[in-house]
Amino acid sequence: MSHGGGESRRLHDKAGHSGKRKLRVSGDEFARAIAKIAVAQMCETVGFQSFQQSALEKFSDVTTWYIRNIGKTAQFYANLAGRTEGNVFDVIQGMEELGLSQGFAGASNVDHCLASSGIVREIVQYIGDAEDIPFVYSIPPFPVARERKPVPSFFQICGESPGEHIPAWLPAFPDPQTYVQLPAGNEGDAVFNADKIEPARHHLKMDMSSMNLPQHFTCNGSGGPSSVTFGNSARATQWTESNPFLAAPLQFGEKEVSHLVPPARLSDEAAVRYPVEQNRIMDNHISVLETFAPAIEAMKSRFCDSEEGQKKVLLNQRPAVKFKIQVGKNSLAGAPDLSPQKIGIEKISKWFGKDSENDDKKRRAEKILKQSMETPSELGEL
């Protein structure tokens, strides 16, 4: 006891120190530190001269747990009685419940009056015996509660809600200009995001697809998987216009060819929208595309003539994405990754070799394009 002041001061230092150390852990350090000081003070009163740090931490933890449990059970009893605010009897009931493991006078009587509960009598007795030792420090009320400014409701703004189905007490809508033009912005965002995300994503996917090619083909017939493997947000917007179930049976070879077709158009379009971003792509590939444009155009028209109108639509739209895949891959991945891709393409061509003359032609054009597309990217790297 003779070291009382010194000890509590030291404790305070320690508590502050540990609080700093655990700053990121819980955010409740101030209360914990105060609880520790209070518990240490009480232990000192009881007769302890010193303590293990871990024991003190545990003890203060249990103490706060005790307070919280009293509050919890008291609130429970208050709610049970149909009230939101607790009163003395709720607190006493909570304390009785916590004291059940210990037992108290009159606990066996279920109908005992709460006002004369054994717990209360014990507390009265304790107060009579115990010394009145106030807390060593004066504490400001905490935590500091900031005034919250709620969003004004319909009622506060104009007195009534815009629709009958909207209660007037709900928070009002934000300014119309914040959401009126949202759809357009969304679309742009989607395309933009697709542009940004696509390279990395499809780089991965192409590798995977070249490795798992056989499986890929087996499930390609159903159409769903193919759309899933190559699905992205830009593609999703196209889906709304074309029937996905018609898109499904589209053969791999067809896709490969078709993706060569529109790049010129696409990159032109895109360049208008995102000049900066598309510049690098154009540097690399536009020349190739332009050289092949007539041949592709001719072949495509021939191919599409034999098909139904809807498929034509599909082909016109689909390639936009496909080509971007290629661009992204080539510009990002460079030479080393081209070999698996090439193997994949060759496998594809083997698969579709017997299919039809159309496919054959497409394959040839594709190969030529492939080779020519490799060179610019390599040059670019050099």
Next chain:
Amino acid sequence: MNNTSSSNSQQQQQSSEARHDDDATLTEFLASLMDYTPTIPDELVEHYLAKSGFQCPDVRLVRLVAVATQKFVADVATDALQQCKARPAPVVKDKRDKQQKEKRLILTMEDLSKALSEYGVNVKHQEYFADSPSTGMDPASREE
């Protein structure tokens, strides 16, 4: 019949009187709480009560919880102190050391967990926790 009913009503009257007394004592006790300053500060109790969802504007209830908690802590600490005193003194080599240890009462995890287990709180001491029993001693021994 008449007798029993009258005795019943008498009992009721008595019990109602007793209840009235109880109410009075309870009110008195709550009022007396305002004069008593518990060691656990009101702010701390308020904070944790608010955290547990309990809401009540009455300060006396906060005091009541504070006093109840203080009693709980005091009880546990007393039990731990008894455990500490009942434990055989640790083997010491140095004479001077022995003198010190005999008079030192240290709240250790071992005693605390034993004391708490009686209150329904199971505390398992970490087997390999690096917390030497002399943790709280160093500055004091430095002083001496």
